Amino acid sequence: MIRKEDIQKFTQLFSCDRIMILMHCRPDGDTLGTGFALKRLLELNGKRVTAVCNDEVPKKLDFFTEGKKNLDPDFEPETIVTVDTATPELLGKKYEAYANRVWLAVDHHATNSLYAENTILYPDKSSAGELLSDLIYESGIIYDSVVASCLYGAISFDTGCFRFSNVKPETHLAAARLLSFDFDAAEMNRRMFDLAPLGQLKVENELLQNAELFCGGKAVIVTLTLDMVEKSGAAESDFEGLAAIARRIEGTYVSATLRENSDNSVRVSLRSECNIDVSVIASEFGGGGHVRASGCTINKPVDEVKELIMNSVERAFEKSEYQL
Ligand SMILES: [Mn+2]
Structure with missing residues (x-):
């Protein structure tokens, strides 16, 4: 259920104009799907809208933007x-x-x-897409299949195709409403979760080769170096879903995926399959996120970052009576 004051805030947006929608950097399916659903919805209501993002849209997600790669502002915004x-x-x-x-x-x-x-903030929602879908539904605003497909894609992305623990009955209810519109959900899911360039699949294979188990096999760390990316011939943006790979390893409860950036910093993605809160670990290094999925960027060489993260994960296991 959406709070009354949030419905009010949301509907107030429809009396604004020259609206700029900002999406987060290194855009994912949730921010793109939610951003473009909102853009379309406001445009259906006669608004001038521009949707922008700091970074390029990854190829596998460019169906949200109708193939557009760079999202720059069309005008100076009022809202x-x-x-x-x-x-x-x-x-x-x-x-x-x-x-x-x-x-x-x-x-x-x-x-x-x-x-x-x-701020309309609902931490229980699987995705910003689910939240926007509920806002639209409970406000009684008319929308179309473009809005529906973007929202469905956003929810599907953040739930790993409705497989993660953030999926609630409400998540499926929202998806069911969206699926009553005419769009190709199966093709969207295939693009987001199955298809990948050969170069990327080869790198993923290499990533598993350097997987290192620690904490007595309960945690795993993998590293993607700049060298590996370069040799693969795949685009930078092809490597956004890497954190999903290490967490597949049987017997592990926490996974860390390290990715070397071109500015010599290292992006760390943490995933937890137990009660260990990885957002605590990420915030030790200035990052944040969710209990089961979080991340941080550390300005140190990759080997040092690896040691820092391994120590931090080890401490987390020592502190908690971990359980699935
Ligand atoms: Mn999200």
């Missing part, structure tokens, strides 16, 4: 909205400066720093 973006930093260098002008944030991250003038 600014963010979707799926917990902190100003996540807007990226180009758009960080807009953070103090955000009128509305629509988000599902418990770590949202409340930087916006108004």
Whole structure:
């Protein structure tokens, strides 16, 4: 259920104009799907809308943007909205400066720093897509199959195709409503979860070759170096879903996926399949996220980062009576 005051805030957006929708950097399916669903919905209501993002749209997600790679503003906005973006930093260098002008944030991250003038925040929702879908439904606003397909894609992305523990009965109810519109959900899921360039599949294979178990086999760490990316011939953006690979290893409860960036920092993605809260580990290094999925960026060489993360995960296991 959506709170009354949030419905009010949301419907107030329809009396605004020249709206800029900001999505988080390194865009994923949730921020893109939610952003473009909202763009379409506002346009159906006669608004001028521009949807922007600091980084390029990954090829496998460009069906959300009708093939558009670079999302730059079309005009100077009057009203600014963010979707799926917990902190100003996540807007990226180009758009960080807009953070103090955000009128509305629509988000599902418990770590949202409340930087916006108004925040519609539901940490129980699987995705920003599910939240926006509920907002639209409970506001009684008419929408079309484009809005529905974008929202469905957003929910599917953040739930790993409805397989993660963030899926609730309400998630399926929202998806069911969206599926009553005419769009090809199966093809969308195939693009997001099955298809990959050969170069990427080869790198994923290599990633498993360097997998290292620790904490007595209960945790695993894998590393993607710049060298591996270069040799693969695949695009940078092809490697967004890597965190899903290590967590498949049987017997492990926590996984860490390290990715070397070109500025010598290392992006760390953490996943937990037990009661260990990986957002605590990520926040030790200035990051954040969810209990079972979080991340941080560390400005140190990859070997040092590996040791830091392994120590931190080990401490987390020592502290908690972990259970599935
Ligand atoms: Mn999300």
